Amino acid sequence: MSWANRLSPAVKAVPPSGIRRFFDIAAEMKGVISLGVGEPDFITPWHIRESCMHGLHKGYTSYTSNYGLLELREEIVRTIYNNYQVTYDPRTEALVTVGVSEALDLAIRALLSPGDEVLIPEPCYVSYKACVTLAGGQPVPVPTTMEDEFRVTVEQLEKLVTPRTKVLLIGYPNNPTGAIMPKQELTAIAQFAKKYDLIVISDEIYADLTYEGTHTCFASLPEMRDRTILLNGFSKAYAMTGWRIGYALSNPDFIAAMNKIHQYTMLCAPITAQIAAIEALRHGRDKMDSMVAEYNCRRQLILDGLHQLGLKCFEPKGAFYIFPSIKETGLTSLQFAEELLKAEKVAVVPGDAFGESGEGFIRCSYASSVSNLSQALERIGRFIKQYQ
């Protein structure tokens, strides 16, 4: 008897992670330089770690409100207001979650009925489509191209919108491409959302890692605040991935609905992480700025290096990823990544792990030391010579 037959169809409908298999190979090798890591190489700044320890000393080990500590929610809405001039009520319009991943899942489950379609620009973060499928929805990938700098356009969206479309799910700055969306183009997307009465889930976890111009918060666009579920967190800008702490901001109806799921499944985010997050928002700006400056230097270094190797690559302006094309080698993304790992012990992530339109590309993370990046570039150069 196969236990696999007893699984829920929704779970069976989700394909295994493209990254998982690759991880298994890479994890067993020694001396690997990894550009495959989707998290900062900085350790959480000391003052944030120290505040968590102080909280433990004082005995903060209990549950919190389902919505999260009010003090944290107040800091969150203050930060969002200071950055983007969007106002939220910390009591009814903010929910603290276990990372943006949970917030995303809650938002999708709170909104979708079986068969509802969700437009998702691709390449995109690996969870987006899976979460929609698990919630019984229908993910509708919207391909983007290097020629368009991996920005989604209204023209593409118009082709794929149907009467069943309920949600548009965007994530800019983008993982895996490093693409950003300038205000003008986002405004056109906002008009599209209004025209078709769509709800927009905007994952802005990389917002603080924007290297050219300023990030535009989707909820700050005219008439978009209530139509948008804004997701953000602490993992990337404050180097707090393992703390698992994020948040959602939206109108009271959406937040209450998300909280209904959250309270019965998660109860609350860990109090230790919430205390650390308060410290991050209150005193973390300087340290964050210096990390962002360092990423920016590495971004220039890897962009210059990949160009010198002759790989086609658009300039990423956000997050900490670069997404070069490897089409000219004649290899698929997976072949390229596997062969590169075997031959030169450099781990990158095949682009198709982020959707079909990522085929022909690899994701390189520059959240790695300068010496690692330089060595990796040298090895990639040696590897691709045989295909040139």
Next chain:
Amino acid sequence: MKESLKELLVQLEKDCTQPIEQLAAMLHKTKEEVAAQIKQLEDDKIIVKYQPIINWEKAGEDKVTAIIDVRITPQREVGFDAIAERIYRFPEVVNLYLMSGAYDLSVMVEGHTLKEVSKFVSTKLSTIDGVISTTTHFMLKPYKYAGVIINDREEDHRLVVSP
């Protein structure tokens, strides 16, 4: 200061052995521009010196370091500076600061043995005209020096590949 010069200084302070090509790529400049900027910073004495941070203990060299609190009588017209100069000219003195508070000068002295450092304090430092008193603290163990943790045990615990 111009932002681009500041970025260059930040990078050099992190690692001044970085090849100029690497610095140029990271700062989005040409090699020539970066070389000219570095020369200017050196000429202006903004970059004072390049030197490595060495863990002498690990290198098997015994060193004794003392921090000495020195009270002095300031002199007319030159204040503390003339006595300070008489002190910092000694090669044994590795750091010297004018301080606010209970004493005036903080002097860091390095030697090979306790005896050598003690002798320096008793025969050279405390005998300078204008030095009222000295309090010597011998350093037992360095934990952090020039912003660098000496035995940093923090490691990269990240998975090799993650989404």
